[in-house]
Amino acid sequence: MPFPDYQFIQHSCNMLIQDELAYDRYALLNEHESFHSTLTNEQNIAYQTIINAIDKDDSGLFFLYGYGGNGKTFIWKTLVVAVRSRGDIVINVASSEIAALLLTGGRTAHSRVAIPINVVEDSFCSIKPDSELDALLNLAKLII
Structure with missing residues (x-):
C-alpha cells in the first residue's frame, strides 16, 4: 500500500491555506471577466506583465505607482480575482x-x-x- 502524501495532509490541516483557498472560483472567474474587459491599455500592460511572470513561475517585484484615481487598486483587484479563480493563493497586505x-x-x-x-x-x-505561515507564503503565487 502506498504511503500517504504528508505534504497534502499538512496543507489540508493548515487553516491559513484553507482560508485562502475558500473563495468561489466560478464567481471570481465572472468577476475577472468583468474587470479585465474594462482595463485601460496602460492598466492591461501592467496586468499582462504580472500575469506572465506568474504563469512562468518567475519571481519578480513590481511597482505600481501613480496619482490617486489612476486605477492602481483596480489592477490589484483584477490580478487577485485572476489568480484566485485559478485556485491559487494571493496574499493581500497593506x-x-x-x-x-x-x-x-x-x-x-x-x-x-x-x-x-x-x-x-x-x-x-x-x-x-x-510553520503554517511559512507554508502559506511558500504556496502563494502573488503577494500584494
Whole structure:
C-alpha cells in the first residue's frame, strides 16, 4: 500500500491555506471577466506583465505607482480575482488597516507576515520555518 502524501495532509490541516483557498472560483472567474474587459491599455500592460511572470513561475517585484484615481487598486483587484479563480493563493497586505480594507481578504502587513510594530535596525519578521505561515507564503503565487 502506498504511503500517504504528508505534504497534502499538512496543507489540508493548515487553516491559513484553507482560508485562502475558500473563495468561489466560478464567481471570481465572472468577476475577472468583468474587470479585465474594462482595463485601460496602460492598466492591461501592467496586468499582462504580472500575469506572465506568474504563469512562468518567475519571481519578480513590481511597482505600481501613480496619482490617486489612476486605477492602481483596480489592477490589484483584477490580478487577485485572476489568480484566485485559478485556485491559487494571493496574499493581500497593506501598511494600514484602511488600505487593507480595499482588497478582498486584505490584512495589515504587520499582522499577516509578523512584521514587528517598532522596527529598529536589527528587526526581523518572526516567521518560523515549517510553520503554517511559512507554508502559506511558500504556496502563494502573488503577494500584494
